[in-house]
Amino acid sequence: MQKILLVEDEAKIARFIELELAHEGYQVDKAEDGRTGLDMARAGESDLLLLDIMLPGLNGLEVLRRLRKTSDVPVIMLTARDAVMDKVTGLDMGADDYITKPFSIEELLARIRTALRKQQSTTPAQLTVGPLVMDIARHTVTVSGVNVDLTGREFSLLQALLENKSIVLTRETLMERV
């Protein structure tokens, strides 16, 4: 099941979006302020973020700016009105898309599907670090062209590490992935 992190301080809107997403089969985590949202996003368990801009604590743009130092998780910004500057700034900072409130739930769902699809298609078939080549589809690992025998669990662990090269992964995150 794909996990969506919703960072939105307006309880009514958050509840409405949560119900609709759950109905579509997504698992929804919620945060009501920027700092909590950033911490949850950094845990790396979400497949996509819906990030409101006007938030208490850190605003959405600041959350995005900090998150992008370590994560390329898809982010769709929720903007309160037709705030052109917010949109431009958000896209410049690495948001994948934005949607202006009030929006129809169908439009939001379509944008979520597009962002998730884009993310999947950019997942490489091979991961390489120096002489090490991991072929995801064939489930093989070679170092300087020589095959390395790995158990399924070792393969998953190595894959998780290679996919998050510049990020420190917690033990919990790794245990969940493997």
Ligand code: CA
């Ligand atoms: Ca808000």
